Amino acid sequence: MGPAEFIVLAFPEEQLRVAAVEAVMGLRKAGVVRLIDGLVATKTAGGEVLSAEFDEFVELRGLLAHREAAPLIGPEDVRESAELMDRGSCALLLVVEHVWAEDAAIAVRAAGGRIAGAVRLPADRLGAA
Incomplete structure (x- = not known):
């Protein structure tokens, strides 16, 4: 197995933007990444935090059907x-x-080695270089 990462992709509205979701899922289809787990989180205008499984959204339905292990993303992560x-x-x-x-x-x-760590560099930091 290759290195794994937890990623939060935020959108400015309470609804997913289909074009952005399709672009991310295109990476999966191209074989660049394998989706291990996922949730949709919403932070309402009132500050309430909600989470939902992918299958509750038409555009995400079935993406985690292959998942055999227990979910990795839990309430604390949300x-x-x-x-x-x-x-x-x-x-x-x-x-x-x-x-x-x-x-x-x-x-x-x-x-005999191991992946000892990884740090994601923000895009604005790379742009300055």
């Missing part, structure tokens, strides 16, 4: 993710495996 969200917005909470890095991860492990 609460922490909500801190990143504005009121009146929603987010896709995703656990993805970086399939593109799987061969490298296997080779590192076979050589």
Whole structure:
């Protein structure tokens, strides 16, 4: 298995934007990432935090049908993710495996190594470079 990551993709309204969802899911279809778990979180205008399974949304239905293990994203993850969200917005909470890095991860492990850490660099920081 390649490295996995928990990602929060926030949207400025309480409804998912289909074009953005399709672009993210296109990565899955292309084999770049494997979707391990996911939820939709909503932070209402009043500040209430709600979460829903993918199957509750037509555009996400069936994406996690292959999931055999217990869900990885729990209530604490939803609460922490909500801190990143504005009121009146929603987010896709995703656990993805970086399939593109799987061969490298296997080779590192076979050589007695391990993936010791990873840090996501913000786009604005990269743009400054």
